[in-house]
Amino acid sequence: MNNCESCSANPPAESKARGWVRRAGPALGALAVAAVAASSAGCATLGAKPWDHDLLAEHAMQVDPYPLETRVDAHIYFSKEASSGGRSFAGGGCGCN
Amino acid sequence: MRVQLKKSDPAGVRRALAAAAAGLLAGGPVRAQSPQSDPPSTTVDSALLVYHEVNRVQAIEPEVNVSHKIDDDRTFSFGLAADSLTGATPFGAVPSTLPQTYVRPYKVIPLGTPVTVTSASGGSTVVLIPPATGAKTRTLGASWVVPPGTYPLEHGFYDRRLAGNLGWEQALTQWLKLDGGVAYSKEHDYRSESAHVGLARDFNGHNTTLSAGVNYESDLSFPIGGTPTPLTEMSAQWKGPNTSLHETDAVLGLTQVMNRRWLSTLSYSFSELHGYQTDPYKVISVVDPVTGQPTQQLYENRPDSRRKQSIFFDNKIHVATDVIAASLRGYEDDWGVKSVTADLRYRWQPDPDYYVEPHLRYYRQGAANFFHNYLVSGAALPEYASADSRLAEFHAQTYGVKVGMPFDETYEVYMRVEYYDQHGNGSPAGAIGQLQQQNLFPDLKAYTLLLGFTYAF
Numbered sequence: 001m002n003n004c005e006s007c008s009a010n011p012p013a014e015s016k017a018r019g020w021v022r023r024a025g026p027a028l029g030a031l032a033v034a035a036v037a038a039s040s041a042g043c044a045t046l047g048a049k050p051w052d053h054d055l056l057a058e059h060a061m062q063v064d065p066y067p068l069e070t071r072v073d074a075h076i077y078f079s080k081e082a083s084s085g086g087r088s089f090a091g092g093g094c095g096c097n
Numbered sequence: 098m099r100v101q102l103k104k105s106d107p108a109g110v111r112r113a114l115a116a117a118a119a120g121l122l123a124g125g126p127v128r129a130q131s132p133q134s135d136p137p138s139t140t141v142d143s144a145l146l147v148y149h150e151v152n153r154v155q156a157i158e159p160e161v162n163v164s165h166k167i168d169d170d171r172t173f174s175f176g177l178a179a180d181s182l183t184g185a186t187p188f189g190a191v192p193s194t195l196p197q198t199y200v201r202p203y204k205v206i207p208l209g210t211p212v213t214v215t216s217a218s219g220g221s222t223v224v225l226i227p228p229a230t231g232a233k234t235r236t237l238g239a240s241w242v243v244p245p246g247t248y249p250l251e252h253g254f255y256d257r258r259l260a261g262n263l264g265w266e267q268a269l270t271q272w273l274k275l276d277g278g279v280a281y282s283k284e285h286d287y288r289s290e291s292a293h294v295g296l297a298r299d300f301n302g303h304n305t306t307l308s309a310g311v312n313y314e315s316d317l318s319f320p321i322g323g324t325p326t327p328l329t330e331m332s333a334q335w336k337g338p339n340t341s342l343h344e345t346d347a348v349l350g351l352t353q354v355m356n357r358r359w360l361s362t363l364s365y366s367f368s369e370l371h372g373y374q375t376d377p378y379k380v381i382s383v384v385d386p387v388t389g390q391p392t393q394q395l396y397e398n399r400p401d402s403r404r405k406q407s408i409f410f411d412n413k414i415h416v417a418t419d420v421i422a423a424s425l426r427g428y429e430d431d432w433g434v435k436s437v438t439a440d441l442r443y444r445w446q447p448d449p450d451y452y453v454e455p456h457l458r459y460y461r462q463g464a465a466n467f468f469h470n471y472l473v474s475g476a477a478l479p480e481y482a483s484a485d486s487r488l489a490e491f492h493a494q495t496y497g498v499k500v501g502m503p504f505d506e507t508y509e510v511y512m513r514v515e516y517y518d519q520h521g522n523g524s525p526a527g528a529i530g531q532l533q534q535q536n537l538f539p540d541l542k543a544y545t546l547l548l549g550f551t552y553a554f
Contacts, residue, residue: 046301046304046305046353046354046355046356047301047302047304047305047353047354047355047356048304048354048356048357049302050302050303052357053354053357054357055357055358055415056354056357056360056415058415058420059503060413060420060422060444060446060452061360061413061415061420062413063352063360063362063411063413066549067142067162068142068143068144068160068162068176068549069144069513069547069549071160071178072144072146072158072160072547075158076148076517076543076545077460080487080493080517080519080541080543081436081460081462081487081493082430082432082434082436082462082465082487082488083405083407083426083428083430083434083436083438083460083462084368084405085346085348085366085368085405085407085409085428086364086366086407086408086409086426086428086438087364087409087411087424087426088348088366089293089310089312089346089348089366089368090344090346090366090368090405090407093260093280093282093289093291093314094258094260094282094284094287094289095284095286095287095289095316095318096256
């Protein structure tokens with residue numbers, strides 16, 4: 001996209017942070033694959049019996065127990081960082097980024 | 098699915114039933130196995146955010162969401178949010194050892210109207226722009242001076258936003274749930290409309306939930322002063338017409354009960370954006386190749402398409418009476434931005450009537466491939482260029498603590514205080530001339546206070 005490195009004194013070099021992000025990529029992928037494998041292979045071993053859902057029924061154990069708080073945080077980070085989405089849709093619904 | 102409890106004490110039963118009801122009302126594209134019970138029919142969830150950036154933006158944002166369970170199969174919800182922002186914000190220019198004067202469009206008035214205003218918001222001075230021949234209107238500009246050695250900010254920044262959303266959830270079968278909704282947001286210079294639909298299917302005795310959701314967003318940008326032509330010089334002249342942006346998002350989720358104490362979620366999200374994604378208020382400095390002094394301020398330019406994807410892995414683990422929430426997110430887009438986010442919360446609940454939840458978040462991103470701190474005079478202009486620090490390489494930490502008090506099973510109040518600290522490279526290698534003395538990425542430090550109140554009846 002940027003074919004004009006010479007026009008800038010500070011070309012986007014392969015910095016430490018970027019290398020760190022790059023190194024973390026395979027780890028994240030492996031984590032995801034492991035989670036999927038565990039989930040898909042686990043019908044026999046994963047899960048809880050219906051009578052064992054007492055703790056899972058607690059408010060704090062829900063996927064998103066405080067959706068308003070999640071929404072506020074997503075709005076803040078959407079306006080301060082280049083990344084969005086993941087837990088939910090990436091669209092910010094505002095002109096703040 | 099029916100909640101079946103091991104404990105037999107009535108208070109525990111009430112608490113668990115309330116929790117189950119709250120869980121059913123909690124939204125999001127990925128559904129946990131949601132226990133059904135005999136919940137309160139309406140929940141009002143409200144919060145007030147006070148946001149304070151050191152020397153920059155201040156914001157207040159009240160939010161409310163009302164969710165009404167019509168029957169066991171149907172839930173209707175609506176929400177409202179407003180925010181008000183004022184203060185100072187970076188606009189892309191580099192600092193200098195000399196005073197710098199900037200000018201931006203302020204207002205358009207009919208030709209012949211007497212101009213009595215001499216100052217605009219943020220301490221800037223109103224300047225008169227000579228009208229073009231035959232024009233029936235004239236433009237007023239706002240001019241301000243940045244002192245030597247000071248990171249340039251635009252102090253007249255303000256914004257107001259009003260947003261609303263409607264949602265609907267419908268259980269189609271015991272195993273299948275449909276949800277949908279619309280959202281609308283309006284600012285003085287931006288409008289956003291969106292609609293989403295999602296489907297969640299339970300398997301394996303409600304221990305596994307597979308979900309999919311799609312969101313479409315259509316935005317309209319009508320900046321104050323019009324839309325500038327990319328890579329043209331910053332000026333007070335009124336500029337081009339409104340612009341639009343269209344975004345399609347999709348999320349696939351898998352939620353798995355790992356065991357009695359562990360709930361795990363894995364999501365993949367994908368977004369495609371087409372349209373105007375340049376920040377119309379941001380510039381990039383062009384500097385002298387020897388002295389490093391800014392010679393021009395050009396409006397930035399970003400690609401009109403963007404493709405984003407991310408993987409999100411979240412875990413809730415019950416430990417004694419406490420809950421650990423730990424998540425990881427990996428993100429990348431075709432602008433070259435890559436990031437990782439790690440989030441950890443520990444909900445320490447020594448007593449059923451209150452909890453304390455410390456929170457740590459770590460975020461690191463690489464720069465967009467068209468990010469430059471500045472351009473150099475005399476070289477060919479790149480097709481795309483932005484000095485927006487949000488597209489730079491940086492890392493950020495959030496430290497927070499939340500204290501909550503659930504009263505009975507009907508309401509909860511909570512307060513959360515957080516500190517956000519963003520660090521970038523303020524002294525990039527190869528900085529030219531006077532720029533070696535400047536901090537090109539001042540730290541961003543922000544405090545947030547969130548007060549929440551939830552009432553179920």
